[in-house]
């Protein structure tokens with residue numbers, strides 16, 4: 001991995017250059033929140049944005065999209081909306097979130113819809129200073145060593161720009177004159193000082209070692225019922241979590257009745273019908289069972305299978321759940337600290 | 342003439358907004374008419390075949406008189422599948438907002454005085470399923486045309502209809518709206534049936550519950566949450582009842598301050614308000 005420097009003042013010029021690769025997207029303000037949006041004007045980018053309402057998974061698995069169009073005897077997949085894109089401004093937790101989705105959608109059973117979009121997209125990371133809802137340090141997702149093409153790190157009046165792939169190298173070449181290779185000893189000091197500052201800002205800190213065991217032992221904890229009484233089963237937590245990946249499909253017929261489309265849309269295990277099977281049996285009828293599944297997925301099953309939690313500490317569930325059920329509260333509850341609902 | 346499913350559209354008390362929604366589908370109207378054999382659609386055509394059997398009856402509006410009940414029962418008998426179209430047919434609509442308070446006669450008198458009623462015997466507005474078996478409900482005030490197309494095509498192919506089970510919040514997140522509830526507004530999104538593409542929050546307006554409650558609405562938690570946000574019980578209950586009608590009263594009556602017992606009396610005296618008057 002190679003590092004270069006870019007003057008802060010040159011950022012906008014460089015962002016403009018990135019457009020020659022494809023559509024440029026980045027975080028922009030929406031009311032008091034942020035969303036990833038097309039950067040027609042590069043100055044719209046919200047450099048101080050922390051979490052966007054929806055994580056960048058929306059670019060690779062859109063909330064709803066058409067998989068294919070069918071007729072009685074034929075079907076044709078639809079990739080019309082897949083075009084070269086640069087996503088600028090992904091924070092480390094979100095890059096880790098994508099790496100988790102990669103494991104699920106590219107490894108054992110590659111998902112062509114995900115893969116096409118992923119292949120067409122360049123990832124440009126951006127460093128961040130956490131707020132009181134970030135917990136990426138606890139999940140060890142506060143820094144990135146891969147999973148990006150370029151990663152920008154704040155460095156005084158400059159950005160330190162890490163090149164993470166050959167595509168990243170090509171992206172730098174879109175405007176090579178803006179970059180310098182002169183990394184000085186002073187830069188290392190500045191970088192280390194910045195890292196210390198970032199690490200000192202985490203207000204949420206948890207020890208997640210042995211979480212699968214703790215989850216197992218808490219299987220019958222009354223906490224689940226207490227949470228379930230509050231939970232609105234709205235599914236928002238799944239929609240905003242960068243690693244939630246469940247979906248449903250449905251066929252929507254044209255009115256002519258002999259053709260139609262297969263649509264795919266996000267689903268959530270918090271939805272009552274999620275575990276409903278033919279014959280009417282529901283494996284997780286009770287809300288408490290569903291909440292348990294959600295958190296088993298984040299804090300137990302994924303660790304057992306992949307050696308890391310599937311929570312990347314982005315804080316979106318903390319920011320989103322209307323009744324304050326979130327990963328921090330659940331970890332507190334599980335580890336014996338009082339749940340403050 | 343063909344083996345297309347025979348379909349009828351009917352309307353009781355309501356604004357006819359659901360049937361208008363269908364009529365306004367100018368681009369698709371011809372396809373609708375060729376997908377199914379429409380035997381009755383008063384708003385679209387004066388041609389009616391009110392004596393033959395139907396495969397599917399779409400019925401909008403709530404039931405408010407004894408004549409309605411009679412007509413409704415005949416439609417049921419003639420139809421293999423009955424679909425309640427719109428929130429009035431599904432839950433009673435805004436005209437059922439005071440179900441269970443047992444003050445209908447008082448309100449009726451306030452508006453109509455002691456005028457002699459000769460045309461029909463009126464009673465408090467009720468949804469279709471108070472009187473007949475309803476096979477599917479397509480809620481909405483008015484309905485969403487795509488949800489209607491979806492149901493129509495499924496039924497035309499003899500398949501069951503599965504409509505959106507998520508509350509409004511799911512689609513609201515897909516649309517990346519700032520959450521109005523978190524901003525302190527009285528939003529009913531978490532307990533309201535989705536499928537509307539979170540139309541109101543998309544425009545910065547809180548959800549008023551016009552699609553009725555979800556199957557799993559946690560109304561108790563929603564009420565607590567809104568109280569914590571300093572809304573008064575009255576304000577919350579009025580909002581819940583505005584479109585929730587029978588959907589709210591039957592399932593969450595107690596939370597709304599209605600004793601389940603009164604509720605029973607209500608459904609027994611359904612459409613026979615005379616009995617109730619005699620009792621008094």
Ligand code: SF4
Pocket residue numbers: 230231232233234235236237238270320321322323324325326
């Ligand atoms: S966001 Fe909160 S209320 Fe909604 S389903 Fe998730 S835990 Fe339940």
Ligand code: SF4
Pocket residue numbers: 238243244245246267268269270293294295297298
């Ligand atoms: S937590 Fe639930 S919605 Fe999220 S990925 Fe796991 S099963 Fe799916």
Ligand code: SF4
Pocket residue numbers: 240241242243298310311312313314315316317318326327
């Ligand atoms: S569980 Fe919460 S904090 Fe963790 S990744 Fe999901 S949304 Fe972010």
Ligand code: SF4
Pocket residue numbers: 236509510511513514518519520521522523528529530531539542547548
């Ligand atoms: S604005 Fe309303 S509908 Fe949208 S997420 Fe918030 S509570 Fe749900």
